[in-house]
Amino acid sequence: MTIQSILGAIVIGAIIGALGRLFLPGKQAIGWILTIVVGIVAALIGTAIxxxxxxxxxxxxxxxxxxxxxxxxxxxxxxxSAIRGRSGKTRV
Known part of the structure; x- marks a missing residue:
């Protein structure tokens, strides 16, 4: 993996994660770093599918x-968000 592909995955993950949070109604109990991680995983799985x-x-x-x-x-x-909400680790 090159630096460009890693940075590209982070940028695409951030965009996909942000869109995921945007389309999900209500308040989510996760931070922006976890949103990027979820976005990266979603982008990889979506591409594979x-x-x-x-x-x-x-x-x-x-x-x-x-x-x-x-x-x-x-x-x-x-x-x-549901898992973090159940564990009592919600952020304000």
Whole structure:
């Protein structure tokens, strides 16, 4: 892995994670670093699913892949927020 690919994953993860939090209603009990981590994981899993379905190699912007990544980020943010909320480690 190069520095560019690592930085690219962080930037894309931040965007996907932020979109996941934006589309999830209510207040989430997770910080911005955990949001980026959830976004990176959602982006990687969404890309893998899109490649297995054969929709990741379309010309132009891969909208289906992007939607998959954001949906996975919404689910991930909701799960992490629920787990952190149950453990009593909520942030104000």
């Amino acid at each position: 899109a490649q297995n379905l054969g929709v990741a190699t379309t010309p132009g912007i891969d909208w289906i892949e992007l939607v998959m990544q954001v949906v996975l980020a919404v689910v991930g943010v909701a799960l992490v």
